[in-house]
Amino acid sequence: MSKSSRNVMGFDGGIHPSTDGKSLSSGSAVRQAPLLDRYTVVISESVGKPPKPVVKAGDEVKKYQLIAAADGFVSANLHSPTSGKVVGIVDVPGAMGTPVPAIQIESDGKDEPCEPMPALEWRTAPVSDLLKRISDAGIVGMGGAAFPTHVKLSPPPEKEVDTLILNGAECEPYLTADHRLMLEQPGKVLEGAAIAARILGVKNIFLGVEINKLDAIEALNKHAAEFGVTVVGLKVQYPQGSEKQLIMAITGREVPTGGLPMDAHCVVQNVGTAAAVADAVIRGIPLVERITTVTGEVVKNPGNWMLKLGTPVIKAIEFAGGVTEEPGKLIMGGPMMGFAQRSFDVTICKNSSGVLLLPVSESVAYGSTSCIRCGRCVQGCPMNLLPCLLGNVIESERFDLAAQNHVMDCLECGSCAYVCPAHRPLVQHMRRAKAEIRKRKK
Amino acid sequence: MNTIILAIILMAGTGLVLGVVIGIFAKLFRVESDPRVDLVTELLPGANCGGCGTAGCSDFAKAVVSGQLPPSKCPVSSSEQVSAIARALGIEAGESFKQKAVVLCGGDREQTMRLASYNGVADCVSASLVAGGPKGCSYGCLGMGSCARKCPFGAIEMINGLAVIHRELCVGCGTCVAVCPRNVIKLVPADAEVHVYCNSPLKAPAKRQVCKVACIGCRKCQKAAPDKFIIEGFKATVNYANTPLPTQEDVQAAGCPTGALLSAEEHLRIEKHDPEWSAEK
CATH class of the missing domain: 1.10.15.40 (Electron transport complex subunit B, putative Fe-S cluster)
Incomplete structure (x- = not known):
């Protein structure tokens, strides 16, 4: 029997964060954010070549109008989140810390959409039309990496793909954006899944959800059969939502080292991406807004908001009622893999799944000590690496040894650092080694 | 007595035999090397x-x-x-062009704002991977001493969160230039005495928000000595390709309003909080 015959599926390794913080926002339905005066839409946030701006200062734009056009195949279009006037192209702090160019749009308060793209009948339309629509709508992976979806859905012909996996695991603590999406709009997610499956020409469609979201599983199961989707309950285990772990849990296949999911004959899409695909194909709406969880113990009313691209984080926090005490740390994304920020001027991008404010008491830095070789990190590593060894060789700058020990396979999920009793900054070491090795390869 | 003599003879004999063996092998397996x-x-x-x-x-x-x-x-x-x-x-020496490294940043802990508290790995490359580092300026010296640890000549001193290169010790090997994640260290002609200690290409207001000693691109230095300085975007740099290079007199003539234009000597004295220098001012 294959692994998929088990009731609840998981993978080896991983951790169980003690507080998942999801109850803060999981009960709050997605709310539409009020219109702001100004949106600053980051141009180059997705993986691949940044798109080229096609508007200039002073131009009038409508909602959904193209403002930056894809430059090459691995690049995604960008559309205006609202109607108004282009102020210009400015530099704003990006989620990675470095300043990035962004198109600033002053809203005229009307939020007037332009002529929509014609709706497509997804069951009969040619596959090339569907792909073109996804590319036109500027859809990128909304789970984190922001990889252009039309590229992911057109695997090279030599790679045989037989399975599509929808990622609704949402294993990151605190985040509930995907949970709410699956609960409130299960139909949209399933439509998107069926469209993606039709493009890929696959029959096996799985939708993995961690079993701490039973209500979402129930909602999806009502319609799943219509779309040929199998909803799979997954063990609550971090990082269940990582592509490779998800493939392992659902199909029992292992992605080879240095390989992509398609090497295990799978394509993985986030549920948010699937919903965006459905919007683009069936309703002709490009990707200009997304559900983001604004949460944390110090946020007054944590919840989920439908935020337009380019919404400054400070505004998103205001929508959530502001803070109850001075926050210690601002993180874009979840607490495990998200990026700590140094400025509240960061804006919501296509891959901003969460805005998390941690209290001062939660942002204490412990001094790190020497590795005591307890091996907890080895047990925790979902990629079966030896973080203790890697940490030591990277500390002595032996990047050749780090490469030999497969540091490039590290997901940076943070499981090792989370369990380390010596508080060693292992993920930071891994990231440094990966950066150095990439630099040397060039 | 006999035991002692026997021991001496044995040791000496073993030594002699082994010495001969080593000698033979050294001759047999000699590696030819170019003297x-x-x-x-x-x-x-x-x-x-x-x-x-x-x-x-x-x-x-x-x-x-x-x-x-x-x-x-x-x-x-x-x-x-x-x-x-x-x-x-018996060959040509070739043309020699001496260079020295200089950290083109004057933003020490007092001059440049820190935007966040950073408590990760104390290494510039690691720090720059966390939201671009804690320093307000995204172009200046991060001040965690990655270059100082790598310098084979001990020429870099970390003073007040800023890397300062001692010119008399620097040989211009470029190790630090390769290490620095911010690319703030540049190799310049060895006899260049004066530098614009700023690396930020941003517009003046953005720089001034975070740093007191940033070059604001006012062109005063270029007006005073047009050949000796070039303005790149919103920042002046010394025209290192042009001779003669600017000197202390040019610094005085320019009257840099923010103090980004300095001679290396003066820069070191400021960073060291030289009491003599403070008294002069």
Whole structure:
């Protein structure tokens, strides 16, 4: 029997964060954010070549109008989140810390959409039309990496793909954006899944959800059969939502080292991406807004908001009622893999799944000590690496040894650092080694 | 008594036999080496800094002997040492162009704002991967001393969260230039005394928000000495390609409003909080 015959599926390794913080926002339905005066839409946030701006200062734009056009195949279009006037192209702090160019749009308060793209009948339309629509709508992976979806859905012909996996695991603590999406709009997610499956020409469609979201599983199961989707309950285990772990849990296949999911004959899409695909194909709406969880113990009313691209984080926090005490740390994304920020001027991008404010008491830095070789990190590593060894060789700058020990396979999920009793900054070491090795390869 | 004599004879005998064996093997398995390589290696400084582009001094010596590189490629050797090597090999010394490194940033802890508290790995590369580092300016020295730890000559001192290069110790091997994630260290002609200590290409208001000593691109220095300075975007730099290079007089004539334009000596004194310098001002 294959692994998929088990009731609840998981993978080896991983951790169980003690507080998942999801109850803060999981009960709050997605709310539409009020219109702001100004949106600053980051141009180059997705993986691949940044798109080229096609508007200039002073131009009038409508909602959904193209403002930056894809430059090459691995690049995604960008559309205006609202109607108004282009102020210009400015530099704003990006989620990675470095300043990035962004198109600033002053809203005229009307939020007037332009002529929509014609709706497509997804069951009969040619596959090339569907792909073109996804590319036109500027859809990128909304789970984190922001990889252009039309590229992911057109695997090279030599790679045989037989399975599509929808990622609704949402294993990151605190985040509930995907949970709410699956609960409130299960139909949209399933439509998107069926469209993606039709493009890929696959029959096996799985939708993995961690079993701490039973209500979402129930909602999806009502319609799943219509779309040929199998909803799979997954063990609550971090990082269940990582592509490779998800493939392992659902199909029992292992992605080879240095390989992509398609090497295990799978394509993985986030549920948010699937919903965006459905919007683009069936309703002709490009990707200009997304559900983001604004949460944390110090946020007054944590919840989920439908935020337009380019919404400054400070505004998103205001929508959530502001803070109850001075926050210690601002993180874009979840607490495990998200990026700590140094400025509240960061804006919501296509891959901003969460805005998390941690209290001062939660942002204490412990001094790190020497590795005591307890091996907890080895047990925790979902990629079966030896973080203790890697940490030591990277500390002595032996990047050749780090490469030999497969540091490039590290997901940076943070499981090792989370369990380390010596508080060693292992993920930071891994990231440094990966950066150095990439630099040397060039 | 007999035991002692026996022991002495035994030890001496063993030593003699082994010595002969070693001697025979040394002759049999002798590795031919070019005596000139050893000679050149001897004449080189032996810092193994890699500034010439080879793996170390003996590698460089091989390259020189085989004629791949001229002796002057060694950034550490003085011109006398280079000509000594050239004389020993009977070849041309090649054109020598001495360079020294300079950290083009004056933003120490007091001058430049820190935007966040950083408590991760104390290393510039690691810090720059966390939201671009804690420093307000995204272009200036991060001040965690990655370059100072790598410098084979101990020429870089970390003063008040800023890397400062001691010119008398720097040989211009470029190790620090390769290490720095912010690219704030530049190799400049060795006799350049004056630098614009700012690396940020941003517009003046953005720079001034975070740093008191940023170059605001006011062009005062360029107006005073048009050939000696170039304005790149919103920042002035010394025109290192032009001779004569600016001197202390040019600094005075320019009257830099933020104090980004300084001589290296003055910069070091400011960072060191030299009481003499404070008294003069």
